[in-house]
Amino acid sequence: MGVIKNYSDEALLVAIRDDVNIDDAIRYLYRNYFDGLLTYVQNNQGSRQDAEDIFQESIVAFIQLVQQDRFRGDASIKTFLFAINKNTWLNELKRRGRAGTREAKFETEKETIDEGINHFIAGREARAHIMVIMNKLGEGCKKILLAFYYENLSMKEILQTMNYENEQVLRNKKYKCLKQLEQLLTADPVLAKTLKVALQYGQ
Amino acid sequence: MDNNNTYNEKLVRYLDGELSEAESEALRTELESNTGMQDELDNLILAKDAIKNYGLAQKVNGIHQTMMQEISAGTTITKPVVRSLPKVMMRIAAAIIILVGLFGLYQYFTISSSGLYNDQYTAYQTATMRGTATASALEKAYSEKKYDTVIALYTQTLNPTANEQFLAAQAYITKANYDKAIILFNAIIEKNKADHTAILNDDAEYYMALSYLKDNQPAKALPLFKKIHEDKDHLYHNKISSWYLTKLKLLYWKNN
Numbered sequence: 001m002g003v004i005k006n007y008s009d010e011a012l013l014v015a016i017r018d019d020v021n022i023d024d025a026i027r028y029l030y031r032n033y034f035d036g037l038l039t040y041v042q043n044n045q046g047s048r049q050d051a052e053d054i055f056q057e058s059i060v061a062f063i064q065l066v067q068q069d070r071f072r073g074d075a076s077i078k079t080f081l082f083a084i085n086k087n088t089w090l091n092e093l094k095r096r097g098r099a100g101t102r103e104a105k106f107e108t109e110k111e112t113i114d115e116g117i118n119h120f121i122a123g124r125e126a127r128a129h130i131m132v133i134m135n136k137l138g139e140g141c142k143k144i145l146l147a148f149y150y151e152n153l154s155m156k157e158i159l160q161t162m163n164y165e166n167e168q169v170l171r172n173k174k175y176k177c178l179k180q181l182e183q184l185l186t187a188d189p190v191l192a193k194t195l196k197v198a199l200q201y202g203q
Numbered sequence: 204m205d206n207n208n209t210y211n212e213k214l215v216r217y218l219d220g221e222l223s224e225a226e227s228e229a230l231r232t233e234l235e236s237n238t239g240m241q242d243e244l245d246n247l248i249l250a251k252d253a254i255k256n257y258g259l260a261q262k263v264n265g266i267h268q269t270m271m272q273e274i275s276a277g278t279t280i281t282k283p284v285v286r287s288l289p290k291v292m293m294r295i296a297a298a299i300i301i302l303v304g305l306f307g308l309y310q311y312f313t314i315s316s317s318g319l320y321n322d323q324y325t326a327y328q329t330a331t332m333r334g335t336a337t338a339s340a341l342e343k344a345y346s347e348k349k350y351d352t353v354i355a356l357y358t359q360t361l362n363p364t365a366n367e368q369f370l371a372a373q374a375y376i377t378k379a380n381y382d383k384a385i386i387l388f389n390a391i392i393e394k395n396k397a398d399h400t401a402i403l404n405d406d407a408e409y410y411m412a413l414s415y416l417k418d419n420q421p422a423k424a425l426p427l428f429k430k431i432h433e434d435k436d437h438l439y440h441n442k443i444s445s446w447y448l449t450k451l452k453l454l455y456w457k458n459n
Contacts, residue, residue, distance in 0.1 A: 006290075026263060030270040056267045060260050127256060134257045142257075148219075149251050150258025175215055182250040192249065199252040 004031070009077045016066045029059055033078060037085045046089060054092060057124060058085040065117060087121050095125070123198025129191065130199075133184045141177035148174060210240060218247050307453075314454050320417040323442065327373045327410065341367045350374040365391050365402040372410065381418040385411055405431075405438035421455045 005024045007015065015025040034055055041051035061084055065071045071080055134142060140162075147158045155167050155174075164170040186192040216222050217230050234241045341360070344352040357363060357371035372387035388411035395404045412427035428451055432443040 023262070023266060026266045027270060030266070030274070034270070034274060052267070052271060056263055059263050059267075060256075063259060063263075064256070130253045130256055131260065134253065145254045146258045146261075149254040175212065178215060178247065178250055179211070181253065182246045185249055185253060186246050192246070195253070196245065196249050199249065199256060 004028075009073060012077060013066055013071070013073055016063055017069070019067075022063070026059060026063075029062070029077075029081065030055075033081055036078075037082060040082070040086060041089050044089065045093060050089070050092070054085060054089045058088050061088070061120060061124075065120065070117060070120075084117070084121065088124065091121055091124065120198070123194070126191070126194045126198035130185075130195065133181070136184055137177065137181060140173070141180065144170070144174050145177050145181065211243065214240070214244050214247055218244070218251060310450065310453055311457060314450055314457060316416050316419045316421060316454065319447070319450060319454060320413055322447070324413055324417075326377070327370075327406070339364075339367065341370060345370040345374065350377045354378070365394065369403045369407060372407075372414075376410065376414060376417075379417075381414040384414045385418070388414065408437075409439040409442075416451075419458070421451060421458055425451050425455055 005021075005028060007025065007028050012025055012028065015021055037055050037058070038048065038051040041054055042048065046054070058081060062071070062081055065084075075083075137145070143162070144158060147153045147161070148155070155170055159167055159170050162170065164173065185195060213222070213226075213230065217227060222230065234244065338346065341353055341356040341363075344350075344356060351374075353371055353374035357367060357374070360367060363371070368387050368391055372384040372391075375381070375384035375387065388407040391403055391407040392411070395401055408427055409431060412424045412431070415421070415424035415427070425448075428443050428448060431437045431439050432445070432448055434440055
């Protein structure tokens, strides 16, 4: 095992916001907060698998909120992450209809965090749909689009890892892949609108 | 919605930040009056955000799998390597405290009067043995290690010298008669006080302290050893270290 890095809240936010060694930052979140949040879900009608799924989802939401500058460190990371995790789990319970008899309690139990963040959490189903749509793309398309838009690699760098004749051919392929994804996402106008809200809220 | 390929390509280049500032400005102006084009750009932004969302979810998922293995194996509980210097220092300090504590406990349970006595005691040698001149019968007997004779001669001597008194005390030590030895050492010290002399005074103090120790009276031995340790001019000063005093204190606490 390599060196395990420790972070102050401030340093962790900088690492996530600037996307510097973000893998270490994510591991730090798991090491320090997973156990506590696992207990919460398990004590509230959830299984370990539920807790793992919710935590994973909460980490993605947390990173996106930090990168959108929607969390500026007013509360501690622990408090904020716990609020996201708790509200995400209560949202999931509600979706499953298991919060029915305790609906009133459900609303009062929700962590009082920024309304926009609750709105962000509410868009989780739409975001989950992205997984389905992305998997409809071919592997080649996914690889090119992820390399360019997520990993921020240049076309030249991507060309070195893929089997295309030249940069222009790769560029054309990327364009087609992006258009294909756009069409998949907008095929259902209602879903497209929900997705826009879920992904771009607060930006 | 206008899906003209030309402006689609331009929109993608705008999205990718590949247009010049002038081209970007011209496009933004065009977008204000062309809602179809704006819708198309919004859709492309949606696609880009979806990719980023998917990429991040994939990354977290990959880390999630390894972290679940790590957490299940219980390795997070120990948090093996920490870069925080204060924490490292605290751990080192804690380890040292534990080691010192264990060492202290070991010392506490193994320390004894006899052990500390044996660390210090060496039989006193007379001047004769060291090769000097004339000796009395008692001194001669002592140099020949005839300790019973030394004691017998001493008891017959009406006015023993300090040296004879001291050698008799040493003879009593060899016979494990520490009470008598202590009485004689104390007599030498008291006489020196009365006469403002210091004949064999340091030797008497040192051996009296040892006698108390061997007689399992550390409470009486401790102040004498402390005095010797603190007096740099004392003949036996170098023999009584701080560590030896600490062990004596430990013995004292153990016995009280």
